[in-house]
Amino acid sequence: GAVVSQHPSRVICKSGTSVKIECRSLDFQATTMFWYRQFPKQSLMLMATSNEGSKATYEQGVEKDKFLINHASLTLSTLTVTSAHPEDSSFYICSARDPKSYEQYFGPGTRLTVT
Amino acid sequence: GQQVMQIPQYQHVQEGEDFTTYCNSSTTLSNIQWYKQRPGGHPVFLIQLVKSGEVKKQKRLTFQFGEAKKNSSLHITATQTTDVGTYFCAEKRSGGYQKVTFGTGTKLQVIP
Numbered sequence: 001g002a003v004v005s006q007h008p009s010r011v012i013c014k015s016g017t018s019v020k021i022e023c024r025s026l027d028f029q030a031t032t033m034f035w036y037r038q039f040p041k042q043s044l045m046l047m048a049t050s051n052e053g054s055k056a057t058y059e060q061g062v063e064k065d066k067f068l069i070n071h072a073s074l075t076l077s078t079l080t081v082t083s084a085h086p087e088d089s090s091f092y093i094c095s096a097r098d099p100k101s102y103e104q105y106f107g108p109g110t111r112l113t114v115t
Numbered sequence: 116g117q118q119v120m121q122i123p124q125y126q127h128v129q130e131g132e133d134f135t136t137y138c139n140s141s142t143t144l145s146n147i148q149w150y151k152q153r154p155g156g157h158p159v160f161l162i163q164l165v166k167s168g169e170v171k172k173q174k175r176l177t178f179q180f181g182e183a184k185k186n187s188s189l190h191i192t193a194t195q196t197t198d199v200g201t202y203f204c205a206e207k208r209s210g211g212y213q214k215v216t217f218g219t220g221t222k223l224q225v226i227p
Contacts, residue, residue, distance in 0.1 A: 032212050043118070043203060044158065044217045057212070093157055097213065104207075104215055109157045 003027055004096045006107035013084055013114055020080045021110045023094030029074035030096035034104065035067075038091040050077040084114040119144075119204060119218035127224045134194050136221035138187040138204035145209040147180050147187040150217070153200045158217075163207070194225045 003026040013019050023033055031052045036044040048069055049057040056069035068080040077096075081088055093109040119140045128134050138147065146165045150158035162171055164180035164187065171178045177190040187204055204218040 034212075034214065036217075041222075043220045046214055046216065049212045049214065051212075095215070102213060103160075104213075106157045106159070 004094065004105045004107040006092075006094055006110050008110060009108060010111045011113070013112070015085055015114055016083055018080055018082045019084055019112060020078055021092055021094075021112075023077045023079070023096065023107050025075050025096040025098075025105070028096070028098045028100070030077075031074060031099055032097045033071060033077040034095045034097070035069065035077070035079050036093045036095070038093060038109075040091075044093060047079075081112065084112070086114045088112065089114045119206060119216065121202075121204060121218040121221050123221055124219070125222045125224070127226060128194050130196060130225050130227050131193050134191040134198070134223055136189050136202050136204075136223075138189075138218050140185045140206070143184050144187075144206045146207055147184075148205045148207055148215065149178055149187075149189055150203045150205060151200050152203065152220075156200075158203060191223075194223070196225050196227055199223060199225050 005024045007022045011019055033050040035047045037047050038044045046059050047062045050069045050071040052071045052074050058064045066082055071077040091109050091111050094107045095104045097104050121138050148163045149161040151161055152158045162178050167184050168182045169180045175192045179188045191198055201220045201222045203220045205215050208214045
């Protein structure tokens, strides 16, 4: 099956700093990628839809200025958590949609801890 | 937005017992997908059901989509320790970007 990678897998940062998370589709070109956040013992909540070459579409309640999304190429989307705070600590998961099959493939996730 | 509810939230079973999780929506679903997330891992796609009343099987797993397309169930026969994880139902929206919206999940613990 298709593979989606995320980097880093884990990151610890200090409050007030920014963190960039990368999501790559390794064997297909993804015009659309999705970013999810999962708090402990909770479900995945869609944060935003990342579109190659255009602005991301954010879900209601997600601050676009805090969670910057850049989908600069057909295989890479990045999520930057700006001025991170402890409440941003979470598991961030991306998925990429294969334009041929329309199936979504999930990345392994990035666990962010803000101290 | 409205989230699809799953029950139970947690389930502990003895190895060899059966397990069922139910997914309920107040609105008609376009389809239903099921995912499994192991502890510390990411969701892994299991199956998609589209038709009203559809039933699909994967070895010990049986998936069912309700006649009204508002509910679904996942049944595991004779659980094994490898079945441990959280099971999510989800809907892939039709049209647009085809966003996937996840249910609340059921965490399964299997006692050896």
